[in-house]
Amino acid sequence: MRRAMGIEGPFWRAIAVFRLASLAYAALLVLRAGGYARPAVAWAVVGVMLAWTAVTLVLYPAARRGPLLAADLLVTVGCLLVTPFAQSRGDVLAGAMPITATWVAGPVLAYGVARGRRAGAVAAAVVSAADLWLRSAGGVDIASFPVNGAVLMFMAGVVVGHVARLAREAEERMRRAERIEAAGRERERLARGIHDSVLQVLALVQRRGAEIGGEAAELGRLAGEQESALRALVQAPPVVRPPDSAPPPGLRGRLRSPARPRRALAREETSRHVTNTTTAEPEADLRDLLRPYGTARVTVSAPATPLPLPAESAREVAAAVGAALDNVVRHCPEGTRAWILAEEDGGAVVVTVRDDGPGIPEGRLEQAAREGRMGVARSIRGRVADLGGTVTVTSSGPGTEIELTVPARTPRPGEGGERRS
Missing domain, CATH: 3.30.565.10 (Histidine kinase-like ATPase, C-terminal domain)
Structure with a gap:
């Protein structure tokens, strides 16, 4: 699985572990049941589940957008609906789990992490509806059918989606705090430099102008006003623009100039970061x-x-x-x-x-x-x-x-x- 960037990484790694564990559990159930009524079909479904699990391990989370999520849900529901071709009606009436077992919760968790709690709930509804239709087609009385699995799937999709959204918001707030802290440090550095040069010169002009008098006193008064204004300016809190906000109209051309596309800027920034972290500072x-x-x-x-x-x-x-x-x-x-x-x-x-x-x-x-x-x-x-x-x-x-x-x-x-x- 490609390395996940940001705070979502642990969620996708947990989903990958869940898929592997659920796949092993489904294979164990098929093995204990002797392949059900049609072992060839049962093991073929397990093989499809294995192949698709490998695909999701490779593609998630980098390609977690609509097409992959939809394909994940379709493949999972398809494997679930093939269960009647492997199990007999007696297995279904006896309460045997579908061939997919808990593996069907994989796309529900993926939708929750990628799109939030509402998408997780919708994915859980699709999988649960397919499971209920499968049971009713097998002759099971739906009124007496336990819905614990469907309820747990809904809870997993909603809770995981909600927690993932909170994690993304926390990450963005942390990044914004880091940007504010960096801007504050830079402002402090510039303020110190201004104090050591411009402010001291203005204070000297104000003091000497008052001592000399005449036109020099007026010059000193103006220098004092500029000193006060500059002190207020360097003490103002830094303003950090959110990353998703549009830049001022006057800056858009320079930020998006054809000669410096976004990828080139990203490569230059990465190169500068590597250089700064690997070059030893002289003493x-x-x-x-x-x-x-x-x-x-x-x-x-x-x-x-x-x-x-x-x-x-x-x-x-x-x-x-x-x-x-x-x-x-x-x-x-x-x-x-x-x-x-x-x-x-x-x-x-x-x-x-x-x-x-x-x-x-x-x-x-x-x-x-x-x-x-x-x-x-x-x-x-x-x-x-x-x-x-x-x-x-x-x-x-x-x-x-x-x-x-x-x-x-x-x-x-x-x-x-x-x-x-």
Whole structure:
């Protein structure tokens, strides 16, 4: 059987196991009955059931649409209706099961998984009607005929169809959550980059314009308005379009251009995925990225041995250290000194940024986050959290210490955390 993609795979594997077990059970019944009245016909039916079971194992679930489902139901009902040609009237009156036995439930389950509970119920009705007609043609009193099998078949079709539909909905919700999470991570990354560049420049223009006065003050006021608008924009929640919704009219031509058909795009996406998962990420020495921060007022201390990290992780840690130093320049008096200490501790890299400034007032970080100022919340904590690390901010009296701890390997997104003391 072809490998089933998505959450429906276990359902189709269970149906395949059910078909094989039911086929073995039907063959056992024929063997115990000595082939019934006409063994050749009985074993021929079993052979057809075996062949069709092999066909369904190969074609389901990849080709589970209308033609295969209809053929499955027709073959099953046909094998069921051949029973009178193999069994005698006495076998039927004695309550012998049809040659197909429980194998007839296979298409009912297939319809339920592929098309939902209503289709499963319709398939169960067709099979049950064929079974009742077969019994009545054999002289069995329908009023006294037990309907347990028909009831169980209806329940199987409805329940399996309902559960399969719920499973598909759960899978789609999970995929949508993954898309929202990925969009949120990308927005966080872009917001950090904007904060480290554009927002800081706008804030500087606003502050210097107010200091200079005159026309520069008006320029500073406009820069402040643009800074506030940009902060609100990067903090807006991401919008993820459902996969089955139509794209905006202006994008349809580019998404469906003749030069890049859908299959070619799928092959390129698969190729990129394979390349990204099989290519080892290069490493970088964190010391080389921290040394440029050293100045007359910033002291950088690092061990004599390398501090290897994945290149992207090393760049993010260095950017977080740069954001911490930017906060020292922006919020501390002129002449404030800072120290950067990098070391390795038990499979993790720890970078500490300490200054001798006035410290951070209690509650100031939470207030800054509410106001959209992302220096600590995103440029530092956000970066380190994406790497699976932790951030500790200590500010008791004069001076502030920010400790960044990241693992030597890059974990999956969401494994990290943060602390505040």
